Amino acid sequence: xxxxxxxxxxxxxxxxxxxxxxxxxxxxxxxxxxxxxxxxxxxxxxxxxxxxxxxxxxxxxxxxxxxxxxxxxxxxxxxxxxxxxxxxxxxxxxxxxxxxxxxxxxxxxxxxxxxxxxxxxxxxxxxxxxxxxxxxxxxxxxxxxxxxxxxxxxxxxxxxxxxxxxxxxxxxxxxxxxxxxxxxxxxxxxxxxxxxxxxxxxxxxxxxxxxxxxxxxxxxxxxxxxxxxxxxxxxxxxxxxxxxxxxxxxxxxxxxxxxxxxxxxxxxxxxxxxxxxxxxxxxxxxxxxxxxxxxxxxxxxxxxxxxxxxxxxxxxxxxxxxxxxxxxxxxxxxxxxxxxxxxxxxxxxxxxxxxxxxxxxxxxxxxxxxxxxxxxxxxxxxxxxxxxxxxxxxxxxx
Amino acid sequence: xxxxxxxxxxxxxxxxxxxxxxxxxxxxxxxxxxxxxxxxxxxxxxxxxxxxxxxxxxxxxxxxxxxxxxxxxxxxxxxxxxxxxxxxxxxxxxxxxxxxxxxxxxxxxxxxxxxxxxxxxxxxxxxxxxxxxxxxxxxxxxxxxxxxxxxxxxxxxxxxxxxxxxxxxx
Numbered sequence: 119x120x121x122x123x124x125x126x127x128x129x130x131x132x133x134x135x136x137x138x139x140x141x142x143x144x145x146x147x148x149x150x151x152x153x154x155x156x157x158x159x160x161x162x163x164x165x166x167x168x169x170x171x172x173x174x175x176x177x178x179x180x181x182x183x184x185x186x187x188x189x190x191x192x193x194x195x196x197x198x199x200x201x202x203x204x205x206x207x208x209x210x211x212x213x214x215x216x217x218x219x220x221x222x223x224x225x226x227x228x229x230x231x232x233x234x235x236x237x238x239x240x241x242x243x244x245x246x247x248x249x250x251x252x253x254x255x256x257x258x259x260x261x262x263x264x265x266x267x268x269x270x271x272x273x274x275x276x277x278x279x280x281x282x283x284x285x286x287x288x289x290x291x292x293x294x295x296x297x298x299x300x301x302x303x304x305x306x307x308x309x310x311x312x313x314x315x316x317x318x319x320x321x322x323x324x325x326x327x328x329x330x331x332x333x334x335x336x337x338x339x340x341x342x343x344x345x346x347x348x349x350x351x352x353x354x355x356x357x358x359x360x361x362x363x364x365x366x367x368x369x370x371x372x373x374x375x376x377x378x379x380x381x382x383x384x385x386x387x388x389x390x391x392x393x394x395x396x397x398x399x400x401x402x403x404x405x406x407x408x409x410x411x412x413x414x415x416x417x418x419x420x421x422x423x424x425x426x427x428x429x430x431x432x433x434x435x436x437x438x439x440x441x442x443x444x445x446x447x448x449x450x451x452x453x454x455x456x457x458x459x460x461x462x463x464x465x466x467x468x469x470x471x472x473x474x475x476x477x478x479x480x481x482x483x484x485x486x487x488x489x490x491x492x493x494x495x496x497x498x499x500x501x502x503x504x505x506x507x508x509x510x511x512x513x514x515x516x
Numbered sequence: 517x518x519x520x521x522x523x524x525x526x527x528x529x530x531x532x533x534x535x536x537x538x539x540x541x542x543x544x545x546x547x548x549x550x551x552x553x554x555x556x557x558x559x560x561x562x563x564x565x566x567x568x569x570x571x572x573x574x575x576x577x578x579x580x581x582x583x584x585x586x587x588x589x590x591x592x593x594x595x596x597x598x599x600x601x602x603x604x605x606x607x608x609x610x611x612x613x614x615x616x617x618x619x620x621x622x623x624x625x626x627x628x629x630x631x632x633x634x635x636x637x638x639x640x641x642x643x644x645x646x647x648x649x650x651x652x653x654x655x656x657x658x659x660x661x662x663x664x665x666x667x668x669x670x671x672x673x674x675x676x677x678x679x680x681x682x683x684x685x686x
C-alpha cells in the first residue's frame with residue numbers, strides 16, 4: 119500500500135527516486151513541446167492550446183489514478199501530501215505568476231526543460247527566477263504577515279464547494295473535455311492552415327473524450343472506499359448475518375491483571391470519553407482510522423487477540439466486522455461494552471449475587487481486579503496517554 | 517529535420533502517470549520552484565551565513581542541525597528534469613543553442629523579458645507556495661483547494677494581461 123515513503127523508502131533513497139521521477143518529468147515535458155516558449159505563450163493568444171491540453175489531461179490522469187488507487191485500497195489517501203491553502207496569498211501569487219507567464223513565456227519547470235536543450239531564453243528565465251526568490255527573501259519582513267494570512271490548512275476543493283468528491287471529479291473531467299473541444303475550434307479559426315488541432319482526427323478524439331467522460335460518470339457513483347465499507351458493515355442486514363466473537367468482562371479483567379502480552383484493546387469511543395477513563399494499554403481509534411496503514415503491522419499479528427471496546431455492543435460489532443472486512447483476524451468484542459466493564463469491575467456497582475457457590479470468588483476476584491486495574495490506569499495517567507500512532511508527515515510542496 | 521512533438525494528449529497522459537507514480541511512491545507531488553528556492557537559500561547561506569540564519573525567511577531552512585538546503589527532494593527532481601529534458605531533446609534532435617521569441621522581438625528584449633518573467637514567477641511562487649507544477653498541477657491531482665485557486669489565478673491573470681503582452685508573441 120502506497121505511499122512507500124517513509125516506511126519502505128528511506129529519506130536517502132527517496133532522493134534517488136526524486137532524480138528518476140524528475141528524469142521522467144523532464145522527458146515528457148520536452149516531448150509535449152513545453153520547451154518552446156512560443157508554444158507555451160500560444161495558449162493565451164489562441165494559436166496553440168497545447169498547454170491547456172497537457173495541463174488538464176495530466177491533472178485528470180493523476181487525479182483519476184489517485185481516486186482509483188484509493189478506492190481499491192492500494193494508496194493511503196490520508197497519508198499523501200495535500201497542498202495547504204493560504205487563500206489570498208495563493209490568489210496574489212498566482213496573479214503575479216500569470217503576468218510572469220505572459221512576459222517570460224515559461225513557468226519554472228518548463229524553463230528548466232528549455233534550458234536543458236539549449237534555449238537561451240529559458241536560461242534567462244531560470245536566472246530571473248533565482249533573482250526573484252532572492253528579492254522575495256530579502257524583503258520578506260515587509261509582507262511576512264500577508265504571507266501567513268488566510269491560512270485554511272490542507273482543505274480539499276470538493277469540500278470547499280460543498281459537493282462530493284466523485285461529483286467534483288466528474289465536473290472537472292467534463293470541463294476538461296469541453297475545453298478541449300472548444301479550444302480546438304478556436305485554434306482552427308485563428309490559424310486555418312497549420313493549427314495544431316488540425317493534426318487530430320475527430321473520430322479518435324470523440325472516442326477518447328467519450329471514454330474519459332464515462333470514467334467521470336463512474337466517479338460519481340464510486341463512493342470512496344472508507345464510506346463504502348463502513349456503510350456496508352453498518353447495514354442491519356449485514357450485521358444480522360455475520361456473527362462476532364465476544365469476550366466476557368471477567369476474562370478481559372483477568373487478562374489485564376495478568377498483563378497478558380497477546381492482547382490488544384482497541385477503544386472506539388470518542389477521544390473525549392477515552393481521555394476521561396480508559397483501560398490500561400488500550401488505544402483509541404475511530405472507525406475511519408482503521409484504514410490507516412499504521413495498523414497493518416500491529417493488527418496483523420494473528421496470535422494477538424484484538425478486543426474491541428465501545429459504548430455499546432452494537433457499535434463494537436460494526437468495528438469488529440469492519441476489521442474483519444479489512445482482513446484482520448482473532449477479534450473479539452467486549453460483552454457489555456465499556457459501561458458494563460466499568461460497572462462490573464471499576465466501580466463494582468453491578469455485582470448481583472446469582473446465588474451460586476462461586477459468588478464469593480467472583481466478588482473477591484473483581485475487587486482484586488478493581489484495585490489492580492485502577493492502579494494501572496493511574497500509572498498510565500502519570501506516564502501520559504500513550505498514543506501508538508506515530509505521526510508521519512510527508513513533506514511536500516515547493 | 518526535427519522530429520515532431522508527441523501528441524499532446526498522449527504526452528500529458530504520460531505526464532499524469534509520472535505525477536501519479538510520484539504521489540504513489542513518495543506521497544508528494546512534483547515541483548520546480550522549490551529547487552530554485554533551495555539554490556537561493558544555499559547561496560545566501562554560503563555567502564552570508566549570519567544574515568541567512570537571522571532572516572525569518574532563510575532561517576527556516578538553514579542553521580545548526582539542518583541539512584544542506586541543496587539536499588532536498590526537489591533539487592534532485594529538478595536535476596532529473598534537466599537530464600530528462602536533455603535526453604528528450606537528444607532523441608528528438610532538438611538540442612540547439614537558440615533564443616526563441618515572437619516574430620517582432622529582438623534577442624536582447626526577449627532575454628530581458630524572460631528574466632523579468634522568471635523573477636515574477638520566483639516571487640509569485642513563494643506567495644502561492646509553489647508554481648505551475650508544485651502548486652497548480654500537483655495540487656489539482658490531490659484535489660487541494662489551493663491547487664485549483666492557484667491554477668485559476670495563473671491562467672486567469674494570463675488571459676487578463678495577454679493583450680498588453682501581445683507584441684512579445686504575435
